[in-house]
Amino acid sequence: MKNISFLTLFLLCFTNSISSQSLSLEYDSYSYSSPGEVNEMKIYVTNETDQNLPIIVTKTVITDLDVVSTFCWGSTCYTPTTSVSTYSEVINAGSTSSAFTGYVHDMPTNAEVPVRFCFAVESDISDKVCAQVTFSSMSDAMSLGENILDFNIYPNPSSDFIKFSSSEIISSEIHIYDLLGNTLKVINNFDDRIDVTDLKSGIYILSTNIENNSVFKRFTISK
Structure with missing residues (x-):
């Protein structure tokens, strides 16, 4: 929750x-x-x-x-x-x-x-x-923005796979949501890329945990 x-x-x-x-x-x-x-x-x-x-x-x-x-x-x-x-x-x-x-x-x-x-x-x-x-x-807005931007997804937009980078340790579970908050994918034990060929063109939210903190990042699928 x-x-x-x-x-x-x-x-x-x-x-x-x-x-x-x-x-x-x-x-x-x-x-x-x-x-x-x-x-x-x-x-x-x-x-x-x-x-x-x-x-x-x-x-x-x-x-x-x-x-x-x-x-x-x-x-x-x-x-x-x-x-x-x-x-x-x-x-x-x-x-x-x-x-x-x-x-x-x-x-x-x-x-x-x-x-x-x-x-x-x-x-x-x-x-x-x-x-x-x-x-x-705004300084307080920048703090929030930097927290989100620390977690990078590439290529973005993508059509078949995404990778991500962070200077921190990422948990072994990734969640992908649509813009209504519906869970579309839950990925465990991923390698260096995530397959997104099953997603339609649109904007999605990827979430994970970095040092016990929830982190969210937007990415786009373009086909």
């Missing part, structure tokens, strides 16, 4: 899955970096329809702080003054795109910068879905 409680807290704090009529998003609610660094956030966009859709992006920075925010959509990266992408990115029917990254450059000290990114069908901009994310350099 203790592990499930930690998992629930992790899911509530760090992940969101929202949808519109045609699109759905999966993303972390918070992104952490040290002051002065570039803080970046990936958002995964899924076309839920049976047609290929060209998608445009809008950006709204929700703060009075003097910050520099940019984003890349597809092969185009936009300037800080750009709030609407000038090019659309086509997402094939039923596919998920990982072609979006949002940035806040030169993060202020002990600051939180909320930014809203909206993804809309180019032919009907009312058919849209938005994600409000917070870029943070």
Whole structure:
């Protein structure tokens, strides 16, 4: 029960899955970096329809702080003054795109910068879905973020297997959950890799214990 409680807290704090009529998003609610660094956030966009859709992006920075925010959509990266992408990115029917990254450059000290990114069908901009994310350099948030980032999964995204690295001793049991908290896999006595060929494309949570502490890490399957 203790592990499930930690998992629930992790899911509530760090992940969101929202949808519109045609699109759905999966993303972390918070992104952490040290002051002065570039803080970046990936958002995964899924076309839920049976047609290929060209998608445009809008950006709204929700703060009075003097910050520099940019984003890349597809092969185009936009300037800080750009709030609407000038090019659309086509997402094939039923596919998920990982072609979006949002940035806040030169993060202020002990600051939180909320930014809203909206993804809309180019032919009907009312058919849209938005994600409000917070870029943070808060010291307490960094402590939590560093605790999670100490545990690394690679390759990420993956299609067939994952490996992980940590400077600490990892327990012999690995749990993999979906974003609803359902247990999908329990792995014991693993070698240097974990087979994930049975998982569908999407975002998952891997958990284990490091020195008796529960650790969770998000990873993506892309096929």
